[in-house]
Amino acid sequence: MPREITSFSNETVKLIRSLRDKKTRREEGLFLAEGLRILAEARDTGQLPEIIAYSDKSPVHPLAAEIIAATEAAGGDVIVTSPDILAKMSGKDNPQAMLGAYRQPDTSIAAIDRSTSPLWLVAQALRDPGNLGTILRTGDATGAGGLILIDDCADPYSVEAVRASMGAIFTQSVATARWDEFVAWLRSGAGQLVGTSLNTDHDYLEPTYQQPCFLLIGNESQGLPAAYEAECDLLVTMPMLGRADSLNAAVAAAVMAFAVRACWRNAALPGKETT
Amino acid sequence: MPREITSFSNETVKLIRSLRDKKTRREEGLFLAEGLRILAEARDTGQLPEIIAYSDKSPVHPLAAEIIAATEAAGGDVIVTSPDILAKMSGKDNPQAMLGAYRQPDTSIAAIDRSTSPLWLVAQALRDPGNLGTILRTGDATGAGGLILIDDCADPYSVEAVRASMGAIFTQSVATARWDEFVAWLRSGAGQLVGTSLNTDHDYLEPTYQQPCFLLIGNESQGLPAAYEAECDLLVTMPMLGRADSLNAAVAAAVMAFAVRACWRNAALPGKETT
Numbered sequence: 001m002p003r004e005i006t007s008f009s010n011e012t013v014k015l016i017r018s019l020r021d022k023k024t025r026r027e028e029g030l031f032l033a034e035g036l037r038i039l040a041e042a043r044d045t046g047q048l049p050e051i052i053a054y055s056d057k058s059p060v061h062p063l064a065a066e067i068i069a070a071t072e073a074a075g076g077d078v079i080v081t082s083p084d085i086l087a088k089m090s091g092k093d094n095p096q097a098m099l100g101a102y103r104q105p106d107t108s109i110a111a112i113d114r115s116t117s118p119l120w121l122v123a124q125a126l127r128d129p130g131n132l133g134t135i136l137r138t139g140d141a142t143g144a145g146g147l148i149l150i151d152d153c154a155d156p157y158s159v160e161a162v163r164a165s166m167g168a169i170f171t172q173s174v175a176t177a178r179w180d181e182f183v184a185w186l187r188s189g190a191g192q193l194v195g196t197s198l199n200t201d202h203d204y205l206e207p208t209y210q211q212p213c214f215l216l217i218g219n220e221s222q223g224l225p226a227a228y229e230a231e232c233d234l235l236v237t238m239p240m241l242g243r244a245d246s247l248n249a250a251v252a253a254a255v256m257a258f259a260v261r262a263c264w265r266n267a268a269l270p271g272k273e274t275t
Numbered sequence: 276m277p278r279e280i281t282s283f284s285n286e287t288v289k290l291i292r293s294l295r296d297k298k299t300r301r302e303e304g305l306f307l308a309e310g311l312r313i314l315a316e317a318r319d320t321g322q323l324p325e326i327i328a329y330s331d332k333s334p335v336h337p338l339a340a341e342i343i344a345a346t347e348a349a350g351g352d353v354i355v356t357s358p359d360i361l362a363k364m365s366g367k368d369n370p371q372a373m374l375g376a377y378r379q380p381d382t383s384i385a386a387i388d389r390s391t392s393p394l395w396l397v398a399q400a401l402r403d404p405g406n407l408g409t410i411l412r413t414g415d416a417t418g419a420g421g422l423i424l425i426d427d428c429a430d431p432y433s434v435e436a437v438r439a440s441m442g443a444i445f446t447q448s449v450a451t452a453r454w455d456e457f458v459a460w461l462r463s464g465a466g467q468l469v470g471t472s473l474n475t476d477h478d479y480l481e482p483t484y485q486q487p488c489f490l491l492i493g494n495e496s497q498g499l500p501a502a503y504e505a506e507c508d509l510l511v512t513m514p515m516l517g518r519a520d521s522l523n524a525a526v527a528a529a530v531m532a533f534a535v536r537a538c539w540r541n542a543a544l545p546g547k548e549t550t
Contacts, residue, residue, distance in 0.1 A: 041518065044518070045518070130405065134523045134525075134526060137519060137522065137523055137526075138522065138523070138526055139517075140517030140518060140519050141513075141515050141516065141517050141519055141521075141522055142516055142517070143516030143517055164523070166519060166521075167518070167519065168517070168518075168519065171517060171518050205537055205540075238416075238533070239536070240416050241416065241417055241418030241536070242414075242415030242416055242417070242418055242443070242446060243316065243319070243320070243415060243442070243443075243446050244412060244415050244416055244441060244442065244443065246416075246441075247412065247413065247416055247529070248409045248412055248413070248439070248525070248529075250409075250523070250525075250526060251409060251412075251413055251525060251526060251529040254522070254523075254526040254529060254530055255529055255530060255533045258513070258530045258533075258534075259533075261514070261516070262480055265480070
């Protein structure tokens with residue numbers, strides 16, 4: 001049976017609200033996802049929340065009812081509450097009708113199995129959680145295995161990143177590592193490290209990308225440090241036809257990921273030129 | 276000589292602060308841009324602010340001094356003030372050291388000259404100002420002429436859109452139009468209208484795109500209305516290899532814009548297959 005919460009000062013209400021803070025997320029090992037669409041995406045990939053909360057003031061969607069029942073069957077904490085208390089939990093005036101608190105998975109680089117996909121995205125010092133979530137979403141669309149976060153990146157389990165990922169936080173592997181850890185791991189197996197750079201005239205459409213390909217995306221304002229570029233097996237550049245010399249980081253990641261996929265598709269078509 | 280402002284209740288402080296509201300922006304015909312980088316981009320394309328404000332507590336960068344002098348010479352209002360008052364104007368705790376209020380240009384569709392570029396971006400009911408600014412930035416990078424906004428879009432002159440554009444708000448033409456206005460204008464001249472859709476199996480890498488090409492990007496959650504798809508000369512789809520069926524709108528715009536440019540580059544290379 002769902003547990004009804006009628007008090008704003010309830011401990012679970014406070015806990016869920018505090019999951020907006022990175023420190024609490026880390027201490028509790030939980031993160032927040034909002035909205036039926038994302039919760040359904042999680043369920044479809046076998047992931048259920050430890051706590052689920054919904055409002056009793058709106059009719060419960062059949063899919064929501066399924067997720068609630070599955071969460072309850074798995075021993076999760078099921079909470080029914082008022083729209084106002086739900087709004088307090090989510091920190092938004094117009095909250096989604098449902099939210100869930102999920103266990104954060106292991107994000108050590110050792111947990112990444114590179115054999116599961118030919119394409120991996122790697123972001124360095126990415127500061128904007130919306131960009132980070134958008135890159136996860138692009139990773140899903142391009143069949144990437146996941147996203148490896150280098151140095152001091154935004155938290156992939158922040159509410160903004162989870163929202164921008166549109167559910168891809170549940171389908172993409174996520175790892176965090178220092179640069180030297182990442183390089184040691186990378187070089188312990190197969191893989192081509194590809195960076196985008198202003199310091200090359202190698203056009204991004206020219207190469208035949210290798211598998212697995214690790215696409216390295218630099219910080220929003222600084223790009224990649226020189227030492228990181230030097231470690232890359234391949235540096236490519238995207239033509240900039242206007243006044244600016246750079247793209248939004250999530251846009252650059254997407255253009256590169258689609259270009260790599262296009263290269264592999266062309267190579268697979270008999271009779272097609274593949275250079 | 277700069278005018279010194281020491282009062283939080285000064286009328287110009289209130290005016291600039293109120294430019295965060297769409298209603299005031301429309302009434303005053305002004306918009307706000309923040310930071311030396313964006314103000315320099317504006318100056319380099321011949322645009323100076325009507326009001327410029329900077330803090331006297333940090334040393335003035337030589338480039339900033341040039342922009343201040345040019346603004347003054349053009350009869351603009353030059354304001355020197357405290358970091359606290361600058362923070363009030365910008366609405367941020369850590370404001371950029373400089374901000375400018377610029378005149379909004381004419382955004383009627385009739386002001387667009389399609390002969391100036393082979394590529395134009397068109398967005399329909401785009402709600403996120405960050406996406407809108409990112410699309411402007413991508414437009415600059417891909418040599419687009421500008422962005423045409425259809426139906427009820429976010430305001431391209433909002434602080435968030437201007438910031439995400441990284442200066443492209445000053446280099447890209449911007450028009451706003453109802454759908455029927457846009458279609459009448461489009462069909463009065465040359466142009467291929469290209470939409471991305473789930474309702475086609477025409478892969479986005481297959482076509483030889485025509486010039487001028489108008490890339491139509493749909494609303495973030497709904498995509499394009501069926502009637503708008505029906506008006507397109509070409510519908511294409513991008514392969515989705517994961518669980519999701521869509522990309523972030525700014526990402527989709529960028530992948531398409533780079534694909535169109537790649538198509539034209541391939542067609543221009545002698546001996547290259549162009550299908």
